[in-house]
Amino acid sequence: MAIQAAKFYCTGIPDYGVLQDQMARMPGITRVAIDRRAAGVTVDWEDTAVTPQRIELMFNALGYRKCRTI
Numbered sequence: 001m002a003i004q005a006a007k008f009y010c011t012g013i014p015d016y017g018v019l020q021d022q023m024a025r026m027p028g029i030t031r032v033a034i035d036r037r038a039a040g041v042t043v044d045w046e047d048t049a050v051t052p053q054r055i056e057l058m059f060n061a062l063g064y065r066k067c068r069t070i
Contacts, residue, residue, distance in 0.1 A: 003030060004047050008064035010039040019062055
């Protein structure tokens with residue numbers, strides 16, 4: 001069990017309500033920090049509950065692209 005983290009940036013107009021709703025539905029998410037000024041999101045997750053690929057696919061579907069793994 002390990003906590004993973006990654007940072008994503010929105011490629012369009014961010015919809016934080018939809019983002020928060022999707023994050024609440026995904027098991028394994030331990031923390032979401034939204035930077036509204038930079039249209040960025042940092043997410044932490046439990047690697048035994050969800051894969052990094054699933055996290056990235058969900059963010060990509062919402063218009064976010066991975067910036068870096070923290």
